[in-house]
Amino acid sequence: MRLLLVNANTSQNITEKLAIEARLALPAGWQLSTATGSFGAAVIQTRRDCAIAEHACIEAVEAHLAEQADGCDAVVVGVSLDTGLWALREALNVPVVGLLEASLLTACMVGGRYGLVVMGPKTVPLYRELVERHGLATRLAGIEAIAADALAVHAAPEQFDAALIEACDRLVEGGAECVILVGAVVAGLHRRLQGRVAVPLLDGMACAVTQACGLARLELSKAGPTVPG
Known part of the structure; x- marks a missing residue:
């Protein structure tokens, strides 16, 4: 296939x-x-x-x-x-x-509420609108944006580990039972960061x-x- x-x-x-x-x-x-x-x-x-x-x-x-x-x-x-x-x-x-719809649906099966970590504050409204379009806004615990755009993260993802973890921690404090790392440029980072976050991390591609x-x-x-x- x-x-x-x-x-x-x-x-x-x-x-x-x-x-x-x-x-x-x-x-x-x-x-x-x-x-x-x-x-x-x-x-x-x-x-x-x-x-x-x-x-x-x-x-x-x-x-x-x-x-x-x-x-x-x-x-x-x-x-x-x-x-x-x-x-x-x-x-x-x-x-x-x-990627996002699959992550949202998976998150709803993993925990009661989920959070999103996105690249760059200016993308937050776009993701909030998309969550609403997918009909899953009531399960959203929050959206956290790290202060870097996708190109910067893609160029040197390891430099943003601390920022990603801190964003995840804030979402967990706000009630998220799992966190989606949003963006093609962070694909695969969940494996490196999972041991440093208290809840499941979801990868859109997987x-x-x-x-x-x-x-x-x-x-x-x-x-x-x-x-x-």
Whole structure:
């Protein structure tokens, strides 16, 4: 079976980092392929970035599938703002899973309330809106932002360990029973930091790959809007 990982921004090095984490979570017998946006932001951080990247995400998936005779069995959108998620679900006949939605749903099964640690204070409103769009705001204990943007964290993630841990601790003090490390640039950091935080740390890529492959194995028919009778 085949999983397609699409990165809606233009950073190939981030795609490669996500692919490493995706392969760690892939079930036996699955193959991974990747696609990266050809235009737009290097790292998606604003509403404008999201609007452009949605087009890039759809185009990247369509171009990849046009070249692959066997298609794919599931898609993971490798962007923490779930850019292009709903459009791809409408267009494709296979499961499509986003990093944030997968993390939120997993968090709801792990504990009663969850918290988010995000990159950069200016992204907080975007994530709050997205949590509400996913219908999971009532379980949100809080959002903490570290004072660094995604590019800085990607360049030297180990320099931000202390800031990430402090943010997690504040969320735990506020009632979070698990914490999601949000952002493609922090993929895999949960393994290094877990022993220093009192609650489970969730990684978006691990959650998304697990859910996407599980949905594919269920072989469900395509969901669609209900038409009033």
